[in-house]
Amino acid sequence: MPLESRSDTDRRRYLDEVVTVARTELRPGDGADDPSIDRRLLARLGELGLLRDLFGNPGGEPRDAAALQLCLLREALATVDTHAETALALQGLGGYPILQSGSAVQRERWIPGVVSGRVAPAFALTEPGAGSDAAALELAATPVPGGWRLDGEKKWISNAPEADVYVVFARTAPDAGARGVTAFLVAGDEAGLSGEPLRMLSPHALGTLRFEGVRVSADDVLGGVGQGFRVAMRTLDLFRPSVGAFAVGMAQAALDAAVDWSRTRRMFGGVLADQQGAAHLLAEMATRVHAARLTVHDAAEAYDAGRGRSPVTLTAAMSKWFATEQAQWVVDKAVQLHGARALERGHLLERLYREVRAPRIYEGASEVQLTIIARELIRAGKPAHNVKEYDR
Numbered sequence: 187m188p189l190e191s192r193s194d195t196d197r198r199r200y201l202d203e204v205v206t207v208a209r210t211e212l213r214p215g216d217g218a219d220d221p222s223i224d225r226r227l228l229a230r231l232g233e234l235g236l237l238r239d240l241f242g243n244p245g246g247e248p249r250d251a252a253a254l255q256l257c258l259l260r261e262a263l264a265t266v267d268t269h270a271e272t273a274l275a276l277q278g279l280g281g282y283p284i285l286q287s288g289s290a291v292q293r294e295r296w297i298p299g300v301v302s303g304r305v306a307p308a309f310a311l312t313e314p315g316a317g318s319d320a321a322a323l324e325l326a327a328t329p330v331p332g333g334w335r336l337d338g339e340k341k342w343i344s345n346a347p348e349a350d351v352y353v354v355f356a357r358t359a360p361d362a363g364a365r366g367v368t369a370f371l372v373a374g375d376e377a378g379l380s381g382e383p384l385r386m387l388s389p390h391a392l393g394t395l396r397f398e399g400v401r402v403s404a405d406d407v408l409g410g411v412g413q414g415f416r417v418a419m420r421t422l423d424l425f426r427p428s429v430g431a432f433a434v435g436m437a438q439a440a441l442d443a444a445v446d447w448s449r450t451r452r453m454f455g456g457v458l459a460d461q462q463g464a465a466h467l468l469a470e471m472a473t474r475v476h477a478a479r480l481t482v483h484d485a486a487e488a489y490d491a492g493r494g495r496s497p498v499t500l501t502a503a504m505s506k507w508f509a510t511e512q513a514q515w516v517v518d519k520a521v522q523l524h525g526a527r528a529l530e531r532g533h534l535l536e537r538l539y540r541e542v543r544a545p546r547i548y549e550g551a552s553e554v555q556l557t558i559i560a561r562e563l564i565r566a567g568k569p570a571h572n573v574k575e576y577d578r
Contacts, residue, residue, distance in 0.1 A: 197258060197483075204262035207234055212270045221389040223306050223348045227273050232303030236263075240278050241285060241301050253424055253489035257431035257482050264435025265442075268541050271432060272390060276344045279425055280307025283353045283369065286424075287409035287417045292371060296351055308349035310340045310372075310395060311418055317342075317551075321364040321415065325397060327356035333403040334358070334370065336378075339396050342548075346393035347381025350374045354397075355414045367414035371406045388540040419499075422549055426502040427485035429545050430509030434482055436542050437475045437513040440520035443534055444468060447524055464523060471516045478509040500562040507555035510545040517542045 211234055212227070231237050240259055242252065256278060263271035281300040284292055284307070299305030316322040325338030336356055340346070352372045359366030372379065378400040383393040409417040445468060448459040458464050485505035489498050517538050521528040528535035546552050 197254075200258055201262045204236070204259060205266055207236070208263055208266040208270060212267055221383055221385065221391055223345055223391045224269070224273055225303075225306070227270060228277065228303035228306060230303070231270065231274055231277070232301065236274060237277055237301045237303055240274060241281065241297065251490050253427060253486035254483065256424065256428045257486045260428045261431040261435040261438070261479070261482075264432045265439045268432075268436065268537070271435065275425075275428065275432065276391065277303070277307065278428075279309045279421070280345060280349065280351070280353060282424060283309065283408060283417050283421045284351075284371065286420055287369070287413075288371075291405070292408065296371070299350070305350045306345050306348065308343055308345040308352045309421065310343045310346070310352045310354045312342045313339060314341045321367070323355055323357050323367055325354070325356045327358045327368060327370065327402075329358075330401070333401060333406065336370070336372070336397040336400040336402060339394065341394045342384065342392060343381075343395055345391050346395050347383065348374070348391065348393075352395070353408060353417075355418055358411055358414075362412075364415035365412055367418075368411050369408040369414040369417040370402045371408055372400060372402060376400050376402075387543060388537075390544075423498050423502050424489055426506040426549055426555075427482050427489065429549050430478065430482040430485070430505040433510045433513035433542065433545050434475060434479045436538050437471075437478065437509075437516040440513075440517040440535060440538055441468075441471050441475055444471065444520040444523045458523065467519055467523065471519055474512040474516055478505075478512040481505045481508050500559060503550070503555040503558040503562075506550065507552050507559070510542075511552060513542050514546060 212230065228237075236259065239255060242255075260271055260275055263274060277300055281297060284296050284300075288296075296305060296307065300307050311323075313323060313325060316324060325336065325340065327334045327336055334356075336354065338356070340354070343352075346352075351374060354370045354372045355367055356370060357366055358368040378398045379395065380398070381393050381395040383391075386392055408414075445459075448464055448468060449457060451458040454461070459468070482505045485498075485501035488501040492498075517535065521535050521539055524533075524535055527533060528539075530536060550558070
């Protein structure tokens with residue numbers, strides 16, 4: 187059920203279709219407290235065609251509306267089941283660099299398995315001392331006969347240490363900043379590769395990786411030597427709006443719960459919604475969710491239209507920052523309206539409250555997004571009356 191039209195009606199229809207599938211076919215919440223890769227869920231996402239919707243043609247280039255498709259998928263799933271949403275998103279984050287920058291041989295080797303849910307990929311960029319500053323990577327790639335030797339550590343890597351293939355970003359040229367980074371494809375069972383899972387605020391498949399003399403061949407280079415930063419940024423520009431979509435989905439779920447609760451919670455001779463303070467809060471929550479959704483969709487359309495690096499980078503940063511910040515606020519207010527019951531383990535809002543915090547950090551913290559936005563505004567040297575004006 188891929189998205190073929192970008193009209194508001196078709197977007198709504200597609201969102202409703204995915205929500206229905208998630209509610210009826212994915213058993214929401216099942217396995218959500220297990221931080222390991224949910225292989226059963228990945229296979230089910232493949233069987234239902236949701237991973238094919240995510241990637242488009244599994245043997246070639248991604249579909250024309252890749253960013254909007256990704257955003258709608260993530261929002262719809264997050265509204266119902268953040269566990270399933272995260273599983274799908276990590277397939278995309280690890281698989282898209284191969285789809286976007288890989289050779290025909292590399293795509294043929296890995297992408298069909300990713301689309302079917304049989305192969306779990308991972309995007310291995312972050313290190314203990316290099317998070318938002320990706321140009322400061324230290325994992326070393328040393329030339330050896332026939333290829334390279336990888337030595338170093340990665341941390342907070344999604345799907346680690348259980349992934350079947352890692353897109354690993356390593357330093358091939360010392361003191362060269364972003365120009366000295368190369369992306370490699372590393373199979374999960376390579377000799378010298380090890381790692382441990384991490385226990386986080388909300389259970390996710392996340393861990394550390396250690397590279398001790400891991401050997402990769404020249405055929406494992408992804409996108410060309412010295413092109414790793416470009417590979418990473420191309421993927422992040424695509425995925426940053428979709429992080430906002432994930433946040434919008436969580437905010438919508440919190441808003442729906444707050445509206446339902448406010449209509450049924452008896453108090454002071456009426457219901458909670460009769461209290462002006464509560465009613466006005468619901469109105470502001472709904473407006474913030476709607477504004478965040480529009481910002482996300484604008485960024486996705488900018489990416490799909492191929493407007494050029496600056497407007498894509500600008501709108502991606504805006505949408506990621508705005509949507510995640512608004513979602514945190516909306517979920518917090520939904521908890522406040524529910525009172526103590528929302529703090530009980532297992533309550534929808536208790537889970538959302540833990541889940542909503544991380545998106546303000548990963549794939550570039552909120553402060554990094556603001557820095558990017560300011561940099562693009564200053565570089566353009568003209569007022570931001572309309573982001574689309576940056577295309578001219």
